[in-house]
Amino acid sequence: MAVIRDVMPAFELFQPTSVEAAQAVLDRYGAGAWVLAGGLDSLDWLKDRIRRPQAVVDLGAIAELKGIRERDGGLEIGAMTTLTEVVRHPGVRERYAILLEAAEAAASPQIRNQATIGGNVSQDARCWYYRAGWPCYRAGGNICYADTPDAINREHAILGADRCVAVNPSDTAPALIVLDAQMVIRTAGGGERVVSAEDYFVGPGIDITRMTVLEPGALLTAIRLPRTWAGAQFYFEKIRDRQVWDFALVSVASAMTTSGSTIERIRIAVNGVAARPLRLRAVEAVAEGRPRNEATAVVAANLAVEGAQPLGFNAYKVPLMRNLVKRAIRGVEAAAWTS
Amino acid sequence: MDILTWGRNPWDQPVLTHISWNLLWAALFAGLAFLVAHASYMIFSAHRKRHAAETDAMEIARADLPDRIVRHSLPARLFHWLMAAAMFTLLITAFLPVVGLRFPWVTWHWIAGLTLTGSILFHIIHATVWLDFWSIWVGPRDLPELRAELLRDLGHDVPGPRPGKYPLGNRLYHLAIVVVALVAVVTGLCMMVRIRTPFFTRNPYLFSDTTWGVTYVDHGLAGVTLVGLVIAHVYFAARPEKWWITKAMILGWITRRQYLEHHDPDRWAVRQLPTPNSATPNSTTPNSGLASPTL
Amino acid sequence: MSLSRRNFIKGVIAGGAAASSAAYLFRGAGSLFGQTSAPGSVERLLSLTVNGQTRRVDVLKQETLAMTLRYKLGLTGTKIGCDRAECGACTVLIDDVPHYSCSVLTHTVRGRRIVTIEGLEGPGGVLHPVQQAVVDEQGFQCAFCLPGFVMAAVGALKTNPNPTREELAHAVSGNLCRCQDYDKILTSLLRGAEYMRRTT
Numbered sequence: 050m051a052v053i054r055d056v057m058p059a060f061e062l063f064q065p066t067s068v069e070a071a072q073a074v075l076d077r078y079g080a081g082a083w084v085l086a087g088g089l090d091s092l093d094w095l096k097d098r099i100r101r102p103q104a105v106v107d108l109g110a111i112a113e114l115k116g117i118r119e120r121d122g123g124l125e126i127g128a129m130t131t132l133t134e135v136v137r138h139p140g141v142r143e144r145y146a147i148l149l150e151a152a153e154a155a156a157s158p159q160i161r162n163q164a165t166i167g168g169n170v171s172q173d174a175r176c177w178y179y180r181a182g183w184p185c186y187r188a189g190g191n192i193c194y195a196d197t198p199d200a201i202n203r204e205h206a207i208l209g210a211d212r213c214v215a216v217n218p219s220d221t222a223p224a225l226i227v228l229d230a231q232m233v234i235r236t237a238g239g240g241e242r243v244v245s246a247e248d249y250f251v252g253p254g255i256d257i258t259r260m261t262v263l264e265p266g267a268l269l270t271a272i273r274l275p276r277t278w279a280g281a282q283f284y285f286e287k288i289r290d291r292q293v294w295d296f297a298l299v300s301v302a303s304a305m306t307t308s309g310s311t312i313e314r315i316r317i318a319v320n321g322v323a324a325r326p327l328r329l330r331a332v333e334a335v336a337e338g339r340p341r342n343e344a345t346a347v348v349a350a351n352l353a354v355e356g357a358q359p360l361g362f363n364a365y366k367v368p369l370m371r372n373l374v375k376r377a378i379r380g381v382e383a384a385a386w387t388s
Numbered sequence: 389m390d391i392l393t394w395g396r397n398p399w400d401q402p403v404l405t406h407i408s409w410n411l412l413w414a415a416l417f418a419g420l421a422f423l424v425a426h427a428s429y430m431i432f433s434a435h436r437k438r439h440a441a442e443t444d445a446m447e448i449a450r451a452d453l454p455d456r457i458v459r460h461s462l463p464a465r466l467f468h469w470l471m472a473a474a475m476f477t478l479l480i481t482a483f484l485p486v487v488g489l490r491f492p493w494v495t496w497h498w499i500a501g502l503t504l505t506g507s508i509l510f511h512i513i514h515a516t517v518w519l520d521f522w523s524i525w526v527g528p529r530d531l532p533e534l535r536a537e538l539l540r541d542l543g544h545d546v547p548g549p550r551p552g553k554y555p556l557g558n559r560l561y562h563l564a565i566v567v568v569a570l571v572a573v574v575t576g577l578c579m580m581v582r583i584r585t586p587f588f589t590r591n592p593y594l595f596s597d598t599t600w601g602v603t604y605v606d607h608g609l610a611g612v613t614l615v616g617l618v619i620a621h622v623y624f625a626a627r628p629e630k631w632w633i634t635k636a637m638i639l640g641w642i643t644r645r646q647y648l649e650h651h652d653p654d655r656w657a658v659r660q661l662p663t664p665n666s667a668t669p670n671s672t673t674p675n676s677g678l679a680s681p682t683l
Numbered sequence: 684m685s686l687s688r689r690n691f692i693k694g695v696i697a698g699g700a701a702a703s704s705a706a707y708l709f710r711g712a713g714s715l716f717g718q719t720s721a722p723g724s725v726e727r728l729l730s731l732t733v734n735g736q737t738r739r740v741d742v743l744k745q746e747t748l749a750m751t752l753r754y755k756l757g758l759t760g761t762k763i764g765c766d767r768a769e770c771g772a773c774t775v776l777i778d779d780v781p782h783y784s785c786s787v788l789t790h791t792v793r794g795r796r797i798v799t800i801e802g803l804e805g806p807g808g809v810l811h812p813v814q815q816a817v818v819d820e821q822g823f824q825c826a827f828c829l830p831g832f833v834m835a836a837v838g839a840l841k842t843n844p845n846p847t848r849e850e851l852a853h854a855v856s857g858n859l860c861r862c863q864d865y866d867k868i869l870t871s872l873l874r875g876a877e878y879m880r881r882t883t
Contacts, residue, residue, distance in 0.1 A: 057745040089768055104724070159774055191582070
């Protein structure tokens with residue numbers, strides 16, 4: 050929808066310096082308020098006139114939301130920390146390299162310099178029917194334009210669709226899920242709520258108009274990386290059409306610890322296949338305690354795509370996801386690609 | 389207060405999407421307001437009931453009737469409770485997410501909807517073939533009963549007709565539920581084309597945008613109306629003076645005295661059955677004669 | 684020719700500055716160009732540090748930095764290609780870090796150092812080494828994307844002054860060239876890195 054018009058329609062702009070002040074503005078404007086982090090998702094909505102908020106609350110001036118701190122032997126990343134800052138942080142590089150890889154895979158250098166990790170996990174679906182302002186389920190209507198016999202749905206979901214077949218576009222989400230990251234939320238009432246990354250995302254069955262558990266007026270303030278998976282063996286891969294800008298067609302992330310050739314513990318998550326990033330619990334259960342070899346990888350990968358329901362143009366995602374899961378268990382060199 | 393919710397398509401034309409959920413609150417309020425109004429009326433009213441002496445006399449006169457009179461056969465009761473379960477599932481899955489309790493509801497909703505549809509089809513055939521089809525319907529011939537009931541409610545002792553098998557209120561309620569539930573079922577079946585089911589390929593373009601909008605609005609209107617109707621129904625079922633009817637829907641029978649007190653034996657004639665009916669397994673007096681009225 | 688063009692641009696900048704200072708006169712009116720302000724929201728008049736100069740400018744709340752630079756400050760070297768963070772033509776440096784100026788609200792960069800392609804030249808109009816390398820290598824065809832590429836490269840060279848061809852390609856991967864001139868562009872930018880190392 051890249052259509053240049055003059056400037057965006059007018060809105061009030063607030064630049065509070067504390068979370069409390071930001072929430073006061075959100076409360077004052079209610080449904081007319083819009084939270085602005087890096088702006089890469091927001092400004093598209095506003096420029097296209099699909100969303101027309103009365104007031105925009107820029108979180109950029111809130112110091113407590115920025116930076117990466119040590120916490121309980123792990124790290125706490127402020128929600129307004131840019132992806133570039135995450136990529137360059139030595140603690141992330143040493144202990145949580147998978148998050149570095151995932152953040153580095155997002156968009157383009159300039160976008161990573163500006164986009165925040167909080168915005169990356171909270172961004173909206175990129176289904177173009179939805180983005181173009183069609184009155185679909187996600188927009189509060191009663192129709193999915195992407196799941197019809199003749200819809201253009203090459204990038205859409207193969208799993209977990211409930212009326213809406215959009216996928217979650219976040220690159221860091223699967224990495225955060227395998228790291229068992231804890232999302233720190235300031236609720237609209239001012240309380241603190243911590244949910245695991247896995248539960249931070251909601252599918253359309255639960256709430257078709259939202260991507261995350263963030264209620265109106267609530268803010269994601271920080272992401273905590275616990276010690277649990279620090280320094281584990283990681284695997285991250287993102288498949289996309291162009292190596293820059295594009296969102297994942299399918300991405301996979303895994304963290305595992307092995308003793309000898311046996312998989313001791315493993316966590317594995319995929320994105321780009323459902324409206325929320327999926328943690329593959331069944332795959333984890335099957336892989337744990339088994340040798341890390343082709344046979345285990347094949348069993349796990351076949352299990353991963355069980356129940357997949359491709360749409361008109363995205364059946365390729367089934368073998369893609371299956372092979373990525375295989376690689377996430379065996380590593381890219383060892384795993385044989387099967388179509 | 390908005391009654392309808394509109395979306396806008398990319399050409400900025402208004403598209404009807406569904407009813408405004410304000411109507412849910414309106415229906416809840418209306419249902420509860422009726423409940424309160426009726427309950428307070430019943431406390432203060434001078435509702436005219438048949439004198440006990442009058443009923444005693446009738447019971448002596450009709451001693452030929454059995455102690456227990458079958459009111460609802462087992463299939464009829466099974467249908468009623470299956471339908472009730474489906475209806476509650478439908479209302480819960482439809483409206484809890486609207487009021488903020490979120491869970492994956494769509495699959496439960498359509499399965500319950502198909503259950504309801506199936507039970508309704510069974511009921512139509514059962515009622516047409518095996519039951520007295522016309523006993524539940526209202527028509528001009530019920531005007532004298534309406535007049536008599538109204539006068540009794542105002543405290544007059546009127547000789548006019550008493551109800552047949554179903555009191556007038558029952559029949560009016562049935563009529564309302566037939567209209568509303570059929571609207572909900574027919575629109576709901578159409579809407580299944582828009583979601584993923586194992587039965588057919590999803591096709592949101594089956595109807596035009598306007599027709600779909602009307603379908604969704606009708607489904608929503610029927611849904612919120614059902615909220616009000618179900619509140620009223622549960623309320624009446626729970627009222628002490630109606631408890632004998634509710635009990636009949638569970639056990640199947642009413643006593644001879646209840647039959648004579650509340651019904652017009654000419655309009656709901658009981659015919660003697662030669663053998664005991666297994667529809668009353670809880671019968672504590674196995675030797676008492678059983679009668680099956682013309683159902 | 685180039686001198687008169689520069690003078691022309693300076694004239695436009697002065698005009699823009701006059702327009703924005705004229706706005707001071709109407710501060711008490713509460714409404715500037717029809718936009719009213721809610722209590723607690725940002726002040727429309729702000730100071731921007733652009734290319735080493737402090738510029739007072741009247742900025743709409745919904746205005747992007749690319750719009751302010753081009754149409755309020757007359758710095759038309761910054762191009763707007765897609766206006767959606769998808770092409771890189773509008774790349775500028777904010778505190779030495781490359782950003783898409785089309786996707787930054789001007790009010791969010793108050794107090795930060797902005798450098799555009801116009802700010803690269805040294806005293807007396809000496810071209811920046813990367814600019815000079817682009818001229819020497821004839822790196823671009825139509826050159827609409829040039830300012831974006833140069834700014835992205837200059838920003839990347841600040842953190843990695845000695846990049847490999849691959850590293851530099853990665854650093855400017857957020858810029859598109861419609862002429863598909865990437866090979867020549869990379870060669871010229873690498874030459875620019877070399878010039879920079881030589882000058883410092």
